[in-house]
Amino acid sequence: MPDNFNQRQIRNEDAMLRLIADSTPAMLAYFDAATRTCSFANARYAEYFGLTPQTIVGLSAHEVVGEDVWEQIEPYLGPLKAHDPEPVRYTRKLLSSAGKLQFLETVLRPHVEQGLLKGVVALLTDVSPQYQVAQQMRDNEERMRKFSAITTEAIVLHRDGFILDGNDALARLTGYTLDELRGTPILDYVALEFRLRALQHMRSGREGREESMLVHKNGEQVPIEVEAKTMPGINDEYRIVVVRDMTASIQARQHLDFLARHDPLTRLPNRAHLNRQLGEALARCLAQNTRLAVFSLDLDQFQAVNDSLNHRAGDLLLCEMAQRLRNALRPQDFVARIGSDDFVVLLPDDPSPLEIEALAAQLRSAVEAPYQIEGTPLVISLSLGIAAYPQDGDSPEALLSNAEAAMHMAKSRGRGFTQYYIPMLESRSTRMLMQEQLLRQAVERDEFELHYQPQIHMHSGELAGFEALVRWKHPDRGLVPPDEFIGFAENRGLIAAVDRWVLNQACRQAKAWQDAGHPAVPMAINLSAQEFRQRDVVREVAQALEDSGLDAGLLHIELTESTLMLSGGQMSETLQDLKALGVRLAIDDFGTGYSSLAYLRKHPIDLLKIDRSFVSDLTHNPDAQAIVGAIVQMGQSLHLNIVAEGVETQAQQQLLKDMGCAMMQGFLVSAPLPSDQAQHWMSQHCHPL
The missing domain is CATH 3.30.450.20 (PAS domain)
Structure with a gap:
């Protein structure tokens, strides 16, 4: 009876040991020290070597692990000694049956009784995740x-x-x-x-x-x-x-903030900055019961300087004039450039009538002193209009309008006059109405003319295309450049007719030159933002191409950056439809507006035109060089063609060439030319087909 009880107890203990061993996540086995045969193994250990807990018993360690593994582990068995019961640890790297790299950490723990090594417990753990x-x-x-x-x-x-x-x-x-x-x-x-x-x-x-x-x-x-x-x-x-x-980024933000408030050419404050300054000055006058004065200044016959010399000479003249105005004014005075050759001076801090008169004479003397522009002596005159607070207006708009009205009256009297505002002067609204009537007549009678400015490839000098620039044949002023009437036409709702005339005339002229045997080169035109907002521009372009027979790929449409900011979906759809026609799209005056990479990525733009204000500063302004270089690099990375506008010197051309700019236009190549002169220019610079 006791023997049976002992046997059952041994069997129960063996079953419990088996259960515990099979439940552990590690692989466990026991080998006899003398024979190196396995006397126990849990299921994980036996299955790992392709055996069962029953069939592994009695096999030697060599037989269990195989020849290759035995050669790796046999050296670790030597250190197992009865007098040094410390376990031996090692990690083996091997490929699993699934072909994955596996790491097995092995612990060999000696079993010592009464100073004798009886066996070895082998504990294998998969440490691959660690x-x-x-x-x-x-x-x-x-x-x-x-x-x-x-x-x-x-x-x-x-x-x-x-x-x-x-x-x-x-x-x-x-x-x-x-x-x-x-x-x-x-x-x-x-x-x-x-x-x-x-x-x-x-x-x-x-x-x-x-x-x-x-x-x-x-x-x-x-x-x-x-x-x-x-x-x-x-x-x-x-x-x-x-x-x-962030040094460069902060400087760039400061530079952009400066550009938002200043004229990029003269570095004087712009119209927006002037309006804020004038508004603040008027608020102080109202609070302190003081006066201020506003001068409207305009150069006489400034357009003649551009026509007889070039735009660079005109820009240099304006910059010199701006510096003279700064030097002639008092520290508290304020001067701004608000148009082509239009300047405004603000005299705050309660100037007396004598001070106003003296300062007007001082400004006239400073501006009308002789100039030397690139070796050419120039003498110009100034028309000056004066309006004062409170008698001539109590708002920035009224004072500026009345000072401008006085200036126009001074200009109508001849050159070099000063005129104080008086209520009988022709109102600004009347002048605007007359201007509108003349422009409407010009639209009805096709009183416009296109001039064509060549664009060339920078390295080869070959003709790359023309830009068509509209001129208004004004009854009194002769040919008026677009800068002086396009904005007015937009404000008065007349720009659509002008744009449509330019589109059709430019397409017909390009096809006529091509039919005459001249190279088939692109013709670039400018379309206003209103064309994209109010009209079916895609239909009009398609009709112009069909009527003229011009290949769509030879028509380049130039848009301003502000045009791209029109209602996103509609604008994007319109540009995609134009691209579908085969027309190429360009951004004009790039760098002076929003210059957002998002718009370049969103819309199918082919070409960027670097604004002439940056090109004119290129040889003496590191900021301009940095901006132009960045535009060229950005254009190249986006696979866009780059045209530099307003190139007038070989030094500018060389810098642009070094930067990798592909094309240029400007007075260094040619001024804008009437159609017959443009055709003659092609005959001299291009070989007929």
Whole structure:
């Protein structure tokens, strides 16, 4: 009876041991020390080697694992000694039956009784996931090291606020070597007024962008933007911080803000800035019961300078005049350029009638002194109109309008006159009405003329195309350039008829030249924003192409950046329909408007035309060079053709060529020409087909 009880108890204990062994996630086996045969194995261990817990018993370790594995593990069995019961650990790398890399960690634990080595417990654990995570982290760190080596943005790694490492860009940004930076507190390089915020950002683990100020080794402060991420490390997590130098970005924003408030040519305040300044001055006058005066200035016969010399000469004259006005005014006075040769001077701070008269004479003397423009002596006269608060108006609009009315009256008297505003002067609305009537007659009678300015390839000098520029045959003023009436035509709802006339005439002329044997080159025309807002421009373009027989690929339509901002879906659909016709699309005066990459990516643009204001400044203004270079590089990256407008010197041409600009137009090539002269120009510069 006792023997049976003992046998049942042994069987129960064996079953419990088997249950425990089979339940463990590891592979478990026991080998006799003397014979190296297996006397026990759990199901996982036996199945791993293609056996069962019953068939593995009695097999030697060599037989169980096979020849290849035995050669790998036999060296680890030697250290197992009775007097040193420490387990032996090792990890084997192998391919699983599924072909995946696998890591098996093995623990050989000696079984010692009474000083004798009785057997060995073998415990095998699949540690592949841990190895894969560790390898992935090492790979990530290696990728991060490679990325940080090539990026231009500074990268710093820190743990608990102490710098672990950085890239070369960090060394350049701070002025310290990486050896000097490693191990130092990151806050040492943050300006004092930003340290508390930086510390809070670091402790909170936030991952958003923050603006801060870095202290360079030379003591200078550098505006920066930082963006941090918490990264897992092999031993502990760390922070990676991307540091961007915001100096250039801030300067660019300041430059854009300046351009929004100033005339790009003369650097004087523009009309918007003048209106704000005048509004503030009037508010002070009302509060303090004081006076102010407004001068409207216009150069006499300025268009003759452009026609007889070139636009560059006209621009230089305007810049010189702007400088003379600045020098002649008092510190508290304000001068703005609001049009081609239209300037406004504001005299705040309660000027007396004698001061107004004296300053008007001083301005006239300064402006009418002889000029030297690129070696050519010039003498010009000035028409000046004066309006004063409160007697001549109590709003910016009224004062500016009345000063302008006085200026026009001075101009009507001849050259070089000054006129104070009086109520009997012709009102601005009357003058506008007369101007509108003349322009309506011009539309009805086709009193327009196209001039054609050649565009050439920068490197070869070959003809690349023409731009058609409309002129108004004014009954009193002769040929009036588009800058002086297009805006007025848009405001009065007359631009559609002008645009339609230009479209049809340009297409007919291009086809006529082609039929006469001249090269088939593109013809560029300008269409106003109102064409895209109010009319079926696609139908009109298709009709013009059909009527003239001109190939659609030879018609280039130039749009302003503001036109692209019209109601998105409608504008995008219209441009896509024009592209479907085969017409090519260009952005005119690029860089002076919104210049948004989003519009370039959204719309099917083929060509960018760099505004002439940047080209004219190219040889002496680093900002202009940077802007033009950026436009050229951006255009090339977007596979757009680039045309530089207003090229008038070989120095400008060479700089543009060095930058990679493909095409140019301007007085260096040719002024805009009437059709017969343009045809003669082609005969001289192109070989007939």
